[in-house]
Amino acid sequence: MTILHDSYDVRIKQEPVTDDESRRPPRQQKSFEPPGTNRRNPRDREEKPQQWGKQTEKDKPKEEPVEKEKPNFGLSGALLKDTNTYKGVVIKYSEPVEARKPKRRWRFYVFKGEQELPMYQIHRQSAYLIGRDRAVCDLPVDHPSCSKQHAVLQYRLVDYKRDDGSTGRRVIPYVIDLGSANGTFLNNQKIEPQRYYELRENDVIKFGFSTREYVLLHEDSANNVGPVGNYEDDGVEIKQEPVEPTKK
Template structure:
């Protein structure tokens, strides 16, 4: 049998094709992804050599009202943080980019952002008005952001109100949000149209 070829075998395979073999091979190639990669915006979102995870929305505005964070560590008062001089503040461990640095190891490098946004509301007389309000957004941090001891959902703006207490991850520091006229109920965060 040496040198003879058998008609039902060719180089270790059976001659003749089955239905499975007739089908074209399944496409294992990855389909093109035309979604946003962020590479184009990377250069514009870079500060001090670090790519910033957060970019301001179109409704970002600088507040008229002078908001402040009053940080506490246990019973100890820490220096007041004046947070009315720009429309957004990045909060995190990375001191190259953070506007409000937090040094606790459970906090992320870019943990959260405080953002002032213009929003519409109905006045008591039924007319519409606009005002600039503070919001916070968790930037998908490892251990979360808490408002009044309730963990907020990542990547969603949550409106902040006067006397809210904000905590970042497992840090013992608490940040109480107040403004210069906290005893008054004036609406000086309204925008004149």
């Protein structure tokens, strides 16, 4: 059997030879991977998804809690000079927000050894400045060991719990030393400066090295009403003091 082959005239297109590199097709570059890359784990090479939009509160890093500033009863520099000046003298003390005038009529009975000195009525104001500077102090003390502004008797409205578990409010006297040179003594114990100390009936206060003793009593002390912690100041009846006629 004879197989006949058809012949075909095939023409081959000749392209011009050129040295122009711009007309050559680009070569595919192999990607370089650093040693140690695991081809079998493509997830290891995946980058973390970027977050778009506004950051929410949950996404923000947690900040460490900042410790609150503790109360400071010391001087406040230039601010104190502008707001607490009396008769041209800078007062070292500012009353707290809980300052109140007492309803009970408290008194200072003053003794120098066996000698009884004039009594001080200390219920007409919410605070009494004690010191050697008579121009600004409410209760002057003339002993040279006392500072010009030595201490303060301060009445404060505070909360307390009754015996039945309920709560109430009352005005209680406190004493605070203003950083005096020779200190303030409560019942012969030196108190820390710039700190309030609660006072009770029959407490004895001394300032510096003065021998004068200031005994805290009130109008009902002779009737044995009890210590300051056993009554509620809000329920005390206010007695009106007689008004002296003005002299013409």
